[in-house]
Amino acid sequence: MRVEIPDLGDFADVPVTEVLVAVGDRVEVEQPLIVLESDKATMEIPAPAAGVVEALLVRVGDTVSQGSPIAELSADGAAPSAAAPTAEEPSADDAGDRVDVVVLGAGPGGYTAAFRAADLGLDVVLVERYERLGGVCLNVGCIPSKALLHVAKVLADAQDAAKQGIAFGEPSIDVDGVRAFKQAAVDRLTGGLSQLAKGRGVRVVRGEARFTGPHELTVGEEAIAFEHCVVATGSSAVRVPGFPDDRRIMTSTGALELTDMPERLLVVGGGIIGLEMATVYDALGSEVTVVELMDQLIPGCDPDLVKPLHQRIAKRYAAIHLGTSVERAEARDDGIHVTLSNGEAGVFDRVLVAVGRRPNGAALGLEEAGVHVDDRGFVRVDEQQRTGVQHVFAIGDVCGGPMLAHKAMHEGRVAAEVIAGHNVQFDARTIPSIAYTDPEVAWAGLTEIEASASDTPYEVAKMPWSASGRALSMGRSDGHTKLLVDPASRRVLGVGIVGTGAGELLAEIVHAIEMHSDAEDVALTIHPHPTLSETIGIAAEVALGVATDLPPARRAASAKARAHGAG
Numbered sequence: 001m002r003v004e005i006p007d008l009g010d011f012a013d014v015p016v017t018e019v020l021v022a023v024g025d026r027v028e029v030e031q032p033l034i035v036l037e038s039d040k041a042t043m044e045i046p047a048p049a050a051g052v053v054e055a056l057l058v059r060v061g062d063t064v065s066q067g068s069p070i071a072e073l074s075a076d077g078a079a080p081s082a083a084a085p086t087a088e089e090p091s092a093d094d095a096g097d098r099v100d101v102v103v104l105g106a107g108p109g110g111y112t113a114a115f116r117a118a119d120l121g122l123d124v125v126l127v128e129r130y131e132r133l134g135g136v137c138l139n140v141g142c143i144p145s146k147a148l149l150h151v152a153k154v155l156a157d158a159q160d161a162a163k164q165g166i167a168f169g170e171p172s173i174d175v176d177g178v179r180a181f182k183q184a185a186v187d188r189l190t191g192g193l194s195q196l197a198k199g200r201g202v203r204v205v206r207g208e209a210r211f212t213g214p215h216e217l218t219v220g221e222e223a224i225a226f227e228h229c230v231v232a233t234g235s236s237a238v239r240v241p242g243f244p245d246d247r248r249i250m251t252s253t254g255a256l257e258l259t260d261m262p263e264r265l266l267v268v269g270g271g272i273i274g275l276e277m278a279t280v281y282d283a284l285g286s287e288v289t290v291v292e293l294m295d296q297l298i299p300g301c302d303p304d305l306v307k308p309l310h311q312r313i314a315k316r317y318a319a320i321h322l323g324t325s326v327e328r329a330e331a332r333d334d335g336i337h338v339t340l341s342n343g344e345a346g347v348f349d350r351v352l353v354a355v356g357r358r359p360n361g362a363a364l365g366l367e368e369a370g371v372h373v374d375d376r377g378f379v380r381v382d383e384q385q386r387t388g389v390q391h392v393f394a395i396g397d398v399c400g401g402p403m404l405a406h407k408a409m410h411e412g413r414v415a416a417e418v419i420a421g422h423n424v425q426f427d428a429r430t431i432p433s434i435a436y437t438d439p440e441v442a443w444a445g446l447t448e449i450e451a452s453a454s455d456t457p458y459e460v461a462k463m464p465w466s467a468s469g470r471a472l473s474m475g476r477s478d479g480h481t482k483l484l485v486d487p488a489s490r491r492v493l494g495v496g497i498v499g500t501g502a503g504e505l506l507a508e509i510v511h512a513i514e515m516h517s518d519a520e521d522v523a524l525t526i527h528p529h530p531t532l533s534e535t536i537g538i539a540a541e542v543a544l545g546v547a548t549d550l551p552p553a554r555r556a557a558s559a560k561a562r563a564h565g566a567g
């Protein structure tokens with residue numbers, strides 16, 4: 001039965017301040033379910049009948065009025081599983097010792113799903129094939145790469161300081177020390193995850209999982225029966241066919257190990273991962289060459305955002321080849337001999353292949369559970385992260401969309417809450433992207449490329465960092481901040497920022513997009529001076545034609561109207 005808010009007298013839109021029960025709890029008639037608190041009174045809403053809480057339809061902070069649904073109760077005596085029953089759910093007899101939720105993969109998606117499910121009162125098993133929890137992100141992705149990029153930034157800043165009257169001389173680089181610094185960050189975080197799992201009673205099972213039926217899988221010798229499963233098995237680096245099998249040809253995982261510092265490094269793939277690793281090796285002293293198949297670095301990103309990065313690294317790297325592929329790679333004693341499609345050839349001590357990642361969906365035996373895996377290895381899901389099979393969910397890199405940790409984590413939360421009976425879905429308006437290069441490139445929401453392709457009307461409002469006091473006082477005016485604004489409603493549609501620390505600035509506009517803010521909301525927000533965040537406020541002023549930090553002619557040029565498809 002559905003429990004609704006009874007007549008509250010004069011009260012409406014009253015905030016929920018406490019939820020006193022969890023999904024799966026047995027409640028007696030008149031037992032309080034939630035607490036409401038208005039400015040005049042505190043009220044408990046009791047259960048109208050005895051039963052088991054099947055679903056909670058409100059959270060702390062929601063507001064309710066008479067008739068608002070707050071929970072689903074099963075009839076007294078029936079003890080349902082934590083999630084809403086589906087046609088495929090087993091009878092209580094079949095269920096046996098099934099665990100409520102088994103999560104496959106302990107990356108950011110998997111551990112978030114497991115921890116959230118445990119916090120919601122579910123019995124959770126987390127399966128991971130490697131010893132360390134944390135998946136690609138913590139072990140061989142986001143975190144180690146950012147630790148090395150921090151070191152690279154320190155070196156670059158020290159070099160730039162020469163232009164500011166401070167000379168440090170040639171740095172002495174202890175690669176073992178750099179590696180230890182990186183590993184300490186990884187160890188701290190992955191160790192912390194084990195503690196977090198333990199504290200929540202999440203049972204961690206080590207080994208490779210394989211489905212053996214709709215509600216069963218095996219991990220080595222152990223068979224695990226489950227009510228619900230969340231597939232969070234992530235992705236792996238793509239290898240280029242035809243490249244020789246040689247230890248000097250590495251993926252990002254090998255590159256992060258910093259086994260040695262190659263004199264000459266070829267980076268195949270000018271996307272985010274390739275360019276981040278190029279930034280590290282360049283700073284540590286390698287001579288870097290980049291080859292990219294498309295005609296710009298970071299394909300898919302607006303070209304004006306990539307330009308300042310390209311200009312800076314073109315001065316530092318041996319070469320950047322665009323619209324070019326590797327025709328031949330041959331391992332010889334003196335290095336990897338590479339011939340490019342543009343006729344150029346070279347010999348490299350190491351080659352980093354960073355041409356993309358493919359999902360780990362194919363080798364799980366998912367067909368045993370009736371789950372379809374597409375030709376590319378993706379497990380497609382609906383907005384509640386459900387696969388075609390009601391009790392099997394998929395999240396993160398394995399289910400498509402941008403392969404990013406923050407997306408995986410949000411999806412993990414959604415899957416856990418849906419399993420616990422909450423009425424939620426993944427409905428983020430935008431998933432932000434950042435290249436942690438130098439300068440950083442960051443964007444969210446609508447891009448100019450997408451707007452042009454879809455004939456979406458938009459205006460661009462740009463704030464060049466050459467007019468930012470903070471950027472100038474850091475000696476880093478090589479950047480700009482732009483907002484894409486709807487010409488009619490003035491709503492903020494997108495943001496692009498290139499410049500040092502751009503990634504840290506992005507969240508403000510991600511929030512603005514989620515909140516449907518318009519340019520005025522952003523412009524009227526007081527941004528502290530002098531900060532790089534001001535460039536966002538000033539870009540919004542440019543959109544409104546009220547910026548005082550730019551000369552009038554520049555201001556007009558910066559707010560270039562592009563009314564595509566608007567007649």
Ligand SMILES: Cc1cc2nc3c(=O)[nH]c(=O)nc-3n(C[C@H](O)[C@H](O)[C@H](O)COP(=O)(O)OP(=O)(O)OC[C@H]3O[C@@H](n4cnc5c(N)ncnc54)[C@H](O)[C@@H]3O)c2cc1C
Nearest residue numbers: 105107109129135136137141142209234396397403404405
């Ligand atoms: C070099 C690099 C840098 C990156 N930097 C960033 C960044 O700065 N920001 C960002 O957002 N993203 C970044 N990413 C991407 C990010 O790491 C991934 O998007 C994220 O890790 C995906 O999380 P996930 O939970 O889907 O899967 P993963 O993190 O891939 O975790 C999946 C887990 O499942 C386990 N597994 C797989 N199959 C099985 C099985 N059969 N049984 C048991 N366990 C299994 C794997 O061992 C792994 O631990 C980076 C990636 C790389 C490679």
